[in-house]
Amino acid sequence: MSDQEQDFTLPKSFNPNHYEISLKKLDAEKKIFQGHVRVHFQCVIPDQKIYLNARDLVIENVQVQLNNGQSLKVVSQDYDHRLEAIVIDVGENISDSFTVAIDYQGKIQTNMSGFYRSNYKDLKTNEDKFMLSTQFEATDARGTFPCVDEPARKATFKVSVTADSHLTVLSNMPEQSSQVEGNETEHIFHTTPRMSTYLVAWAVGEYEFIEGKTEKTIYPTLQDYSVVDGTSSTQAALPIRVYTAVGKKNQGKFALSVATKVVDLFSQLFKIPYPLPKLDLLCVESYSHNAMENFSLITFRTTALLVDDSDDVSPAALQKVAYVVSHEIAHQWFGNLVTMQWWDELWLNEGFATWVGYYAVSVFFPHWDVESMVMLESHEAALQLDSLKESHPVKVGLRDPKDVDQAFDTISYLKGCSVLEMVSGYLGQDDFLAGVALYLEINKWGNATMEDLFDCIGKVAKVEILSKVKPWLLELGYPxxxxxxxxxxxxxxxxxxxxxxxxxxxxxxxxxxxxxxxxxxxxxxxxxxxxxxxxxxxxxxxxxxxxxxxxxxxxxxxxxxxxxxxxxxxxxxxxxxxxxxPLSDYLHLVDKTMKVHDPKDVYVWKSIHSSLLKTRTIVYNAVAPELMASFDRYVLQLVEPWINDALTNLENPTTQDSNDPYAFARTLFYHSILTIAGKLSHPKVVALARKLYQRNEINAHNRSIVLGTVLSQPDTTRAIFDQVVEVLEGAVLEEMETILRCLGSVTNPELFEPCFQLLFKVEPMNVQFLPEAFLTNPHIHSSILSFVQQNSSALIDRLVVNQTVIGRFLSFTFAYFQGEETVHKIKSIFEGRDISAYDRVLRQTLEKIEANTRFCNENIGALEKFLK
The missing domain is CATH 2.60.40.1910 (Immunoglobulin-like)
Structure with missing residues (x-):
């Protein structure tokens, strides 16, 4: 164990092996509930003090009882703020097994972490409704029940939840029994197999579901189900359900079809059948992340699980759902069945789930060119972040429980994925996956380290790989x-x-x-x-x-x-x-590439598109307008050969040959072409976008092009802006995300203030989609910085309720700024604030701005020369 792990883990005197958790009196209005937990401990080293993590809980009663029935008197009960733990002292050493029973009151949160409430509108009645669900990763289980909240301290869990009888209640295991008490029903669930506290989950709401099952009939059932090894006396197809708020279940059909195939694929690849008797995929209405892999009750943000069940669905929406569903199901083995020993090796969970999630999508959707998508969205994103001095090693140092959440970043997910891709590419995929299967078999239901993983892979491949790969994981940067x-x-x-x-x-x-x-x-x-x-x-x-x-x-x-x-x-x-x-060398290569470019190489163009927009954004406010106009003409000249075909596709997307294997790629290519052409005011693109907008011929296929082009024109009026904002009110989440990205692309200065005010009106979980547009919109940079300076207290207080939300706001809004003065202004905004929850992302953002400033100083002369 590392020193920093020792600093804020609990003493190892007693090991929890089973929890009985009971929740009742769920008051969503007052945001409180009553809880009772019984923790069964085994003695490792005799001690008189019992430690349990707890945060924001009111402890009402504590009882300690030995297994022989003898009750022990609680001499004192203190709270250790550093460990976030209650300390129960019974005045004498305990050397036997025992139980701690605690009655307590807890909070129902509204910040998308812990046990929390999501508000939403009923699709049919437009009534305000709510649902309750859990998000315990990384250290939020302690905010809902006293526990030893560490990934290596695995136990079994028996959960019961009492709720209004008209509500559906879900948990990790199927329901065992229920008992009606007046207007309420107590739902008692089967005992789980051994797992970490962060994977415990339950949900309460007005849900409906669709159900499917796997083709393979190799999965455990409840008949003699063993919580020790996840086996049963009979095997069957695995039942898989997609749960949603009422009226949305049919939007889960695509996700369900992916899930049934992916479970079979992973069971075959890993040589271990999925080990629980059911799998539920739940759509949660308020969610800052895409999804959470709770064992057998995976929770999802709407846009990561649901797509329109008509033909009106964008390729990007399908790709997102397919990937996120695959990623989260991968975690059922890699993370849930075998868990990292400590959070410093989070990448073992996330890097592998990213790699194998993409692998699954490439198997089932070969026409999507997933390998190139991985190169752009994973490999390149990781290289860019890891070039910073403020990056961190894949195996990351952690200071305290709050710091764990900052480890859920590009390095843990995407560099972790890239290192695994490198090893797989070097050894061959078959040996790599066989090594992974051996690792899972040896460590199932337990915890493991990177040494365990690479020892198994090396053993199968007959190559000593651990020493080769260690620098990639233990040091920041790359050669x-x-x-x-x-x-x-x-x-x-x-x-x-x-x-x-x-x-x-x-x-x-x-x-x-x-x-x-x-x-x-x-x-x-x-x-x-x-x-x-x-x-x-x-x-x-x-x-x-x-x-x-x-x-x-x-x-x-x-x-x-x-x-x-x-x-x-x-x-x-x-x-x-x-x-x-130098920039001139890059542009020379771009010229050569575009002359031979094939639209089916869509990700090549998307990478060029991304680099050109980044360059344009960074230099925009540092060069003369004439030079910027020349640069825009240069970019438009690159896309000109495909403009007419792209516009035809935009107006009539159904004209493509459905048997064309490259139709999907070509659609993405045209989308990319029109995005950049619209932003740079290509006359034909602007004309068609305005025509479709005026006719209200807007759908999932063209929404981002039409609205993005219309809103980004310098002569767009306040009336048009307000019309688009009105649509937000009744928009489904995917539509809302797109609209916000478009609203953030405004270039008319009269629209800046109303655009920025949306940061206070939009739900915090959706705020990031405005900054995603601010990133490549240099017109608003000085104005958004002034706005944040003037409204810093109110804005930061609003966004800091969730670490992910504030982190994304900072990195998306400011990452393409430049200038030393900008660095000083941003630093001054955060002076005197507690930034411990997002200090790494703030330092990374400031370093990016410094790098952008150097880029301008070194390349503007070369850019002028190239464009002449």
Whole structure:
């Protein structure tokens, strides 16, 4: 155990092995409930003090009883603020098993954590309704019942919840029995198998459901179900339900179809059948995250579970649901069945669920080019964040319980995923997955570390992989491979990004079209034979590093052969140029790429689109308007060849051949083209967007293009802005997210203030979608900074109720700002505040602004020269 883990974990004298949790008198108006918990402890080391984590609970009565029936007197009961724990002293050493019974009063929260309330409108009656659900990860179980709230202190749980009889109550296990008491019903659930406290869950509400089942009939049933190993005397197909508020269940059909297939796939891959007798997917109306993997009762944000059950659904919405459902079901094995030992290895849960979630989507939706999507949305995002000094190692140091929540970030999820992708690409997917299956078999129902994982993978692959991969997990940053050419030889040197260490670098070279798989760099430098045409390193971007081609000859040879590279290799090359080379080199490569670009390589264009918009945003307020106009003309000239086809698709999306395997990719490509063209006021795009807006011909396929284009024009009126804001009131969540992203793209200064006021009107869980648009909207940068300065207390107090909400606001709003003065202004906003819940994301944002300032200083001259 690390020192920092020791600092705020509870003493190990007694081990909890079973909890009985009973909740009643749920008062959603007063936001309180009555709770009773019995914790069965086993003695490890005799002690007279019993520690239980508790936060925001009013302890009313405590009783301690030995297993022989003898009651012990509670001499004192204190609270340890550092440990967030009640300390029960019985005045004498306990050396036997015993139980602690506690009556207490708890709070029903409204901040999307702990046991909390979600308000929503009934679809049919428009009445105000509410539902109750739990979000205990990472350390919020202690806010709902006294417990030993640590991932390694696993136990079984017997839950009962008493609620109004017209309400449905769900928990991790199926209901065992119920008992009516007046207008209320007590719902008693079967005992769970061993699991961590953060995975305990229940929900109460007016729900309806749709049900499906797996094809395989290998899953446990309740007949002689064993809480020790998750087996039963009979096996059957697994029943899977999607629960929603009344009127929405049919929007869960797509998610249900994905879930039934994914459970079978993972049971086969991991060689362990899903180990509980049911699986519920619950749509929660208020949710700051996409989803939470509670064992057998997975909770989801609306847009991560539901899609319209008509044809009016966007490709992006389908992709999101398929991926999030796959990711959360993966956690049932990787995280729930086998749990990290401590939160510093959160990446073991999240990195793997990210990797295998994408794997599942690629199996079931091969036409989506998931590998390229992973490259853009996971690999590149992680490289960008991990280039910062304010990044952190994948195995992350933690200071206190509050700090755990900051570990749920790009590094834990996406760098973790990228490291696993690198190992899988190096060893081969079959050996990698067989090693994972061995790891799960050896550690099931327990806790494990990265050493356990890589020992198993290495054992199967017959390769010592742990020492190779350790620097990628224990240090921040990544190596940069510097490549120089001298005659027919290439000189390779690994240099640092935030590190001086020596790394194992899988070179993954392609020489003149031939891939050379097993080739490593384990020293500082080496020599390699050059190809006659070109040599590319890190083929398909499977390894987590960047390549800096230093010789002009190498750069030209790669530019000239860009058409011979895979989609992922193109993206890796473009991103490496964008990050390491002068801007003019990157734009030269963009020119070459676009001349041979195929619309089915949609993610190549999306990566270019993203980089160009970032460049435009960063330099916008640092250059003359004439230069900016030249840059916009340059970008529009790149997309011009596809504008007419894209506009035809926008107006008539049904004209595509349904048998065309690239129809999905082409739709995404056209969407990307029109997004950037609309933002830059392409006349044809603006004309069609305004026509569709005036005719009210807006649907899921065109909403973001039409509204985004119309709202981002400098002559858009307040009347149009207000019309769009009105639609927010009755919008479903997916529609609302899109509308907010469009509203945040306004460029008419008269609309800035009403736009910013939405930060106070929109539910906190939805605030992030405005800053997502602020990110690439340089017109509003100085105004939003002034607004935040003037309203800092009210705004920060509103957003800080949830750590995720405030973190996303900061990183999205300010990440593309530049200028030293900006850094000082943002720092001054937070002076004197307690920023411990989001200090890392604030430091990262400030470092990004400093990097943007250097980028402007170093590249504006080259940009002027290029555009001439």
């Amino acid at each position: 940069i491979l510097d490549v120089k050419k001298s005659g027919d030889q290439l000189s390779l040197t690994q240099s640092k990004a935030n590190t001086d260490s020596l790394w194992w670098v899988p070179l993954l070279p392609t020489r003149d079209g031939e891939f050379i798989k097993q080739s490593d760099l384990t020293t500082r430098t080496t020599q390699l034979e050059a190809g006659s045409k070109y040599t590319l390193f890190n083929t398909d971007g499977y390894a987590f590093y960047r390549v800096n081609y230093e010789s002009l000859e190498l750069i030209d040879s790669l530019c000239d052969n860009i058409s011979r590279l895979s989609s992922r290799s193109k993206m890796g090359l473009l991103s490496d140029f964008c990050s390491l080379r």
